[in-house]
Amino acid sequence: MxxxxxxxxxxxxxxxxxxxxxxxxxxxxxxxxxxxxxxxxxxxxxxxxxxxxxxxxxxxxxxxxxxxxxxxxxxxxxxxxxxxxxxxxxxxxxxxxxxxxxxxxxxxxxxxxxxxxxxxxxxxxxxxxxxxxxxxxxxxxxxxxxxxxxxxxxxxxxxxxxxxMPQSSHSKRDFSIFKKSIDNGTHLENYVLRMFCKELLISGSDDDFEEFYDIFTRRLIYEYTDNDCLEAISCVLARMYRLKNLSDDFFKIALKNVAVSPCSEICLEIGDYFFNKNDISEAVLWYINASSETESVLDIRTSGDIPLRRLAQCYTTLASEAVAHGDDVLADTYNNNASEYEKQADNWKMPEEL
CATH class of the missing domain: 3.90.550.10 (Spore Coat Polysaccharide Biosynthesis Protein SpsA; Chain A)
Incomplete structure (x- = not known):
């Protein structure tokens, strides 16, 4: 033994x-x-x-x-x-x-x-x-x-x-280590950079994206040439540009992804962009693309329950607008759609193993 x-x-x-x-x-x-x-x-x-x-x-x-x-x-x-x-x-x-x-x-x-x-x-x-x-x-x-x-x-x-069985998230600790390493000039291994992007995309706050904005736009996008790394960086940059309302930069990176190899993360970001502009019908199109037409590259939930709940939110908003215009029949249809997407989101399960 x-x-x-x-x-x-x-x-x-x-x-x-x-x-x-x-x-x-x-x-x-x-x-x-x-x-x-x-x-x-x-x-x-x-x-x-x-x-x-x-x-x-x-x-x-x-x-x-x-x-x-x-x-x-x-x-x-x-x-x-x-x-x-x-x-x-x-x-x-x-x-x-x-x-x-x-x-x-x-x-x-x-x-x-x-x-x-x-x-x-x-x-x-x-x-x-x-x-x-x-x-x-x-x-x-x-x-x-x-x-x-x-x-x-x-x-x-x-x-x-x-x-x-952790009792708390370690994301903030991990972010500080990432930042210290990058500030010290450490070149992260490809898999580490992808994990960094994944953690930031999944658990990062708006303030975290602001803190790392310069690092991504002035350094990382130029240091890494691996396709998987560039795809991961693009997902993070799309979120950063959207949060900062830099529409030209946002669509430049988002449309490049859609044209070459669309992923659910980018489709979700485009959906969020239009939802925040109150263009609900356009948001619905991109949330559907995220949930059923594309695959995730970092966060599997971006092709699962997240866009489904966004769709439910969209149809709830459309139902309210229909009620305001006196169209109760259309409002019922939208509310039924919202309920169906909410049900699908509740029933969505993370895979046992990949």
Whole structure:
């Protein structure tokens, strides 16, 4: 049976840490907690489970903190944990079974991260994430002829489900780290930039879009050439231009997207533009495009319940206008449409897995 070090970085996690460590109890051969500056009871709670508690001065870089935690591990494999995770009894048994049968050639085990919060940037209820890593990886030669060293890790996708149960959103914290990194001249990896755009689009306030306006318009749009990154940046810029009432810039970027590869995020933004101009009929057209004619690239809800609720709002507005003009028959039709779209939105479910 393999041995496993659990590594966690934590700061002010007294409200969830005991719940997490209790659920993982008995699975690991050592538990390593790296505290990045707690001012609450986090370290005292951790001391009830391990004596391997280390202080690490927070630098605004999660990778540095996790690398430090990994450097303290001594077992065959390392499990990377967060304090807001929970493992139920069924998945504890799966984890223990995995520990007893894991083949030594496996470098990484992925587990299903299950979203248990409405405050999220996930696009599905479950997503595979790498969670268990071989501490020391051996390089081996492969192929009987034209031999080469295997460079790609051997990854196993397990059925273990880890419940992610945060008590609050971390978006503001994440935004500050993004901003500090960019201000320091750090070039973000493509997937990190896309995640940044996703978080901003889903959970950012109008003030957040204002704060990052110069960064997007003067830097990021020129630094990234990857098509997926440019598409993500375009979605954020469309929102920024709409909020600032820069119609020419807004339609320049929105129409380019519609002409090349339309996505539901842009269609939703165009719908919002016309709705705010009180051009309800035009807004309806674009909300329909968002809900049923295009696919999302960052936020799956932009092709799901969000445009459906916008459509319900549009038809409620049209019904009120019809009543004002004395057309009760048309008002009833619009109200029925509004009810139907509201029902569709209520019945819309986030995919289990993508």
């Amino acid at each position: 393999i041995s496993i070090s659990m590594c966690m970085i934590a700061k002010n996690e007294e409200s969830v840490l005991k719940r997490c460590l209790d659920s993982y109890s008995g699975l690991f051969d050592e538990i390593i907690i790296v505290d990045t500056g707690s001012t609450d009871n986090t370290k005292n709670i951790a001391a009830g489970y391990t004596d391997k508690i280390y202080d690490f001065e927070w630098t605004g870089d999660f990778s540095e903190a996790r690398n430090f935690a990994f450097s303290k591990a001594s077992c065959d494999y390392i499990f990377s944990a967060d304090a807001d995770e929970v493992l139920d009894d069924y998945n504890r048994n799966l984890f223990m079974r995995l520990k007893s049968v894991l083949l030594p050639e496996i470098d990484i085990v992925q587990m299903k991260y299950v979203n248990c919060s409405h405050n999220t940037v996930y696009n599905s209820k479950k997503e595979l994430r790498p969670k268990l890593y071989k501490r020391l990886r051996t390089f081996t030669w492969i192929s009987p002829i034209h031999e080469t060293v295997r460079l790609q890790p051997v990854i196993f996708d397990s059925d273990i489900e880890i419940l992610h």
